[in-house]
Amino acid sequence: MQNNLWRALLAGAFVLTADAALAETTLTVSSYGGGYQEAQAKAYFAPFAAAHPEITIRQDSPSSNAKLKAMVESGAVDWDIMVTDDSFGLDSDAEWLEPIDYSIVNRDKFIPGTAGTYRIASDIEATVLAYDANALPAAPQGYKDFFDLEKFPGMRAVWKYAPSGIFETALLADGVPADKLYPLDVERALKKLDTIKDHIVWWDTGAQSEQLLDSGEANMGLVWVSRAVSGADQGIKIDWTQWTSQSGYWVVPKGTKNREAAMKALEFFTEPAQQIAFTQYMPYGPSNKTAVAGVSETFKGNLPTDHLDNRVLMDADWWAKNGADVDMRFQEWLLE
Missing domain, CATH: 3.40.190.10 (Periplasmic binding protein-like II)
Known part of the structure; x- marks a missing residue:
């Protein structure tokens, strides 16, 4: 009986330790700052934190391709996710980036051309x-x-x-x-x-x-x-x-210690509800093709995704x- 009690205590300690480790996961997201990042915080970061209390999001800015490269090259990666522009996140940038894990992120949901090996579009500008x-x-x-x-x-x-x-x-x-x-x-x-x-x-x-x-x-x-x-x-x-x-793009620096959590966040950020919410604050279209029809009335008619044929x-x-x-x-x- 004492052995059974000891096993139970050990099992409980393991669960508590695992839960504590999850609760200590902090994702650092670097973006552009200003109204753009404020909109992301409202549409993406706050809802993700509410849905995943085991993960905390810490914001940083401004994002910088050069800074990300320096972090990776020095082995001191402080960012887990970064927003970048069209010029970065290409196959030629593989040495600095983690491949997008499409077993976690649903690649089929994106507008054609907005989901690559190392980046997915955060929005269409x-x-x-x-x-x-x-x-x-x-x-x-x-x-x-x-x-x-x-x-x-x-x-x-x-x-x-x-x-x-x-x-x-x-x-x-x-x-x-x-x-x-x-x-x-x-x-x-x-x-x-x-x-x-x-x-x-x-x-x-x-x-x-x-x-x-x-x-x-x-x-x-x-x-x-x-x-x-x-x-x-x-x-x-x-x-x-x-x-x-x-477009704005999400990328994940190579060497992040929170790769799986970062991929879960990217999957969440690019779901219809979050992307539609973002269009309440910024006149940029969603990269999720399902979200295009449901965008907010705030900028409807002046969103790039309202005019994809052109x-x-x-x-x-x-x-x-x-x-x-x-x-x-x-x-x-x-x-x-």
Whole structure:
């Protein structure tokens, strides 16, 4: 009887120890900060913590591809999950990332092209053609109009960043079909950009792009959809005829001690309820194809996923291989 009692006590101690270990699991998630991360906290992090009391989420910011790489290379990985952009999380980045565990994360639920070996999309974002409806004689319809100075005079606001979509935009305006863009004809794109070069106001931050449109310094612009939506009260509207697609992506650093918990969190974050909740706070579409039809009314009509048929997909792999050379040529062109 004493042996049975001892076994029972040992079993109970083991259960308590296991439960205590689970309760001590802390996932550190690094994101962009600001309103974006606040929206993630409301839609993803808080509900996950409520559903999984054994796991605590600690937030960090800002996310940084370079910092993640340094952590992995030094063997001191403090982050378990990070949000990144299109330029990272590709197969060429395998040395720094854990493969997504699709035995935990349901790969079939994602919009095609948003679930890769080392990353899954957190949301679908966009660079859009925004315009001041009070300053233009008519509403532009596509990139051809963006380059038409006669029909649409005035200044254009453009992101001073080679992989921003400006090369794709120029080629589309010049008649290149969307499915024939790559490899990009860089010189042809620059020749097209020459036609409006004197009418471009360059921006470096989202806040600058919004200010350029709100102030009237530019009456058209290629801007992030969140900034275009923010300017709606000032008469800023969006032409959804064509738009270049960017996305936020979840990645898991190689060497995390909480790999399984991280994968469980990613599965939870990308479920319909959480992704629909996110669209209450940010004008970015869900990556879960089931969630697309149920998005919040807050930004409905101005979400990228409301206009998927007009999406121009940028080739992140091509940019990863050629981006440095294209940027060098872009910088030369800016000085010409």
